[in-house]
Amino acid sequence: MLRFFTTVSSSVNKPLAYGGVKNIFKKQQVAGITSIQLNKLPLPKQPVPNLEKTAQLYLKSLQPLLNDAEYKNTEKVVDEFIKEGGVGKQLYRKLQERYENTENWMSEWWLQAAYLGYRYPVIVHSSPGTVGPAQKFKSPDDAHRYAAHVIGAVRNYNSMIKSGDIKQEMMRDIPLDMQPYAMILGTHRQPSEGVDNLLHFDNPDHVIIIRNNHFFKLPLTDSVNEEQLAVTIKDIAERSRTPGKPVGILTGNDRDTWVKDYNKLISLGSNNKIVKDLETALFVLCLDKELPKQFFAKKNNESVRGLQSLTGCSSQTNAANRWHDKTVQCIVSYDGFVGMEYEHSPCEGLPISVLHDHIINYVKNKLTQKINIPKEYPKAEHLQFQLDSSIEDAIQKATISVDTLAQDIDLECFLFDEFGSNDIKKWKMSPDSFIQIAMQVTFYRLHKKPPAHYESAALRRFKSARTECIRSTSNESVHFAKLMAYESEPISVKKAAMLAAINAHKNIANEAAAGEGVDRLFFGLKMIARDEKIDLPKFFSDVGYTRSTHFTLTSSQVAYKTESFMCYGPVVPEGYGCCYNPRPSDMFFGCSSFNSCPETSTKGFAETLKQSLRDMKKLAES
Missing domain, CATH: 3.30.559.10 (Chloramphenicol acetyltransferase-like domain)
Incomplete structure (x- = not known):
C-alpha cells in the first residue's frame, strides 16, 4: 500500500524536523510482537541498493521535474555527495554495516518515521478507509444479524491465521512475506509523547462494539454462536438509544494533543481498564447510525461512504463512533454501508483487503442460511468512561478538529x-x-x-x-x-x-x-546521518530532492x-x-x-x- 516519509512540509505524513528527530525515537516503541510464524519458506534480506546506480536512477527521475539550470546544479550536488570521500559514501558504508547487523535495515526506522512518529491525525492523513458492497437492510435486525456474522467472519479468519492454515503467497516462483497477516488483528497504536507505541496481542478474547458513542465489551467464547451474537447486538442497540459522550472523537485529533488527553483520560476512575480493553481487543465493530439525505445531495453513494470510512462523516453522525487507534475497525451502518478503517502502522493494504473480502464472502454465505432466534445470549459489558471538565473541554476541541478535517477532505469515488x-x-x-x-x-x-x-x-x-x-x-x-x-x-x-x-x-x-x-536508500542514508549526529547533507535540501519528494x-x-x-x-x-x-x-x-x-x-x-x-x-x- 501507501504512506511514506517525505522531506518537506505536507498535510499527510508531515515529517519531523531533522534536528527534532534525534531525540524522540524510542528503542522500545513496539511491544508484544507476534509469536505467530506464517512463513514456510525462507526469505532473503532487503538489499542495500548500489549507491552509484541509484544516483543515476534518481537523476533520471528528476529530468521531467527540473529546468536545465536546476538539473545541472543538482547533478553537481549528487556528484559531490557520492564521490569517494564524500559524505554520501561515508553514510553508505555505515548503512551497509547496519544491513549486516539487522534483520531488515529499514523496517524499524520506517515504522518510526512514517507512522509512529507522525503527529498529524491518523484519520484522512494516514489511515485508509475501505468501502464494501452496499447492503439492503429491511429492518434494524438485518443490520444486527449482519454485524454478528462480521464478528463470526473475523473470528474465523483469526483462527485460520493462528493455526497457520494460510498458504504462503508467491510471485511466480518467489515466496512473499506472510507475517503482516499476523499483525492486523489484536493490534493497537497507543499514543505516546513524541512517538507512539505499537501493541500486539496474539490471543485476544473479546471484541469492542461501539454504538451511538457507547462502548461495549463482548467476550468471545467457543460456546457462543452467531445467532446469539445477533441478539446480543440487538440488546446493545436497545441499551444505547441515547447518544453517549463522544469520547471516541479524541482519537481523531493530532497525536500530540491526543497523548495529553489520553494521559488525563486514563487517570480518571476505571478509564485505564477500559482503554486496556480496547488495546487488547481482537478488533472494533462500529455500528453506525443512518446518514441524513443531505450528505448525498452533491455526492454519489461511493464518495459519501468513502468519507464515512475515513472520518465517520461528522460529529453529528458517526465521527465519535470510532476508536481510531485500533488497527481494524469494521463498520456496519443501519442504512446498508459496510466497510472498514485501518490504522496503517503495522502493515500495508493487502492483508486488510484479504480480510475484508473474507468478511464479505463469509457473511454473504451465512445470510443464505436459516436462523433460529435463541432464548439465551451473552450480555455485553457496558464500558462507561468517567469524564471531568478537562476531558469535556478536550472533546469539544477534538470535535472542531475532526469536523474541520472531514469538511476539508473531498472525495470522488466511482466504478469505471x-x-x-x-x-x-x-x-x-x-x-x-x-x-x-x-x-x-x-x-x-x-x-x-x-x-x-x-x-x-x-x-x-x-x-x-x-x-x-x-x-x-x-x-x-x-x-x-x-x-x-x-x-x-x-x-x-x-x-x-x-x-x-x-x-x-x-x-x-x-x-x-x-x-x-530510489527513495528508501536515501531515506536510510538520512537516518544514518541522524543516528551518527552528522549535519544534514546538502543533498537533502537540494531542489531536486525536495521537489521530487x-x-x-x-x-x-x-x-x-x-x-x-x-x-x-x-x-x-x-x-x-x-x-x-x-x-x-x-x-x-x-x-x-x-x-x-x-x-x-x-x-x-x-x-x-x-x-x-x-x-x-x-x-x-x-
Missing part, C-alpha cells in the same frame, strides 16, 4: 465499468502501468505540468520489508501526456508514445519491487475480489490521492484532494481520469 484488466492484458499491456500513465495524462491535462508521482511498491519478497516508491513520472510519461494535449498528432505517434510510457513505468516498477528503487500525486493499487475499494487523503496540501482496484471487467477508484486548496479539484481529476482512460483505450485498439 467501460473496461477492465482483462482488456488491457488483451492489448498486451500491464494493467497497473496503463492506469498509472492515465493518471499522468490526467494530471498534465489539469495542471499543464507533470506531478511528482508516488506509487507504492510492496517489498514482500524480503523479510520484514515494507514498501519502495515507484517514481511514476518519467520522460516518456511526460512526452505522452503532452502529445495527448494536441488533437492534431497522428494516432500512430500517440500510440507509440503511450507504449513507451507504459513500458518505462513497468521497468521502474520492477526495479522498485526488487528493492532497487513533494508528492503532488500519490497512488496505489489495492486489489479486492469483491466490489470494494480503498481510499485515503493526499500527502501534500495541493496534491491528489488515488487508490484503485482493477478487476477483470471494471475498475474502482477512490480519488481525493482538499477543498481548502484552490488549485485542485477532485471532481475535475475524476472526470478527466475517466476521459484519459477512454482515450488510451482508443489508442490501444487502433
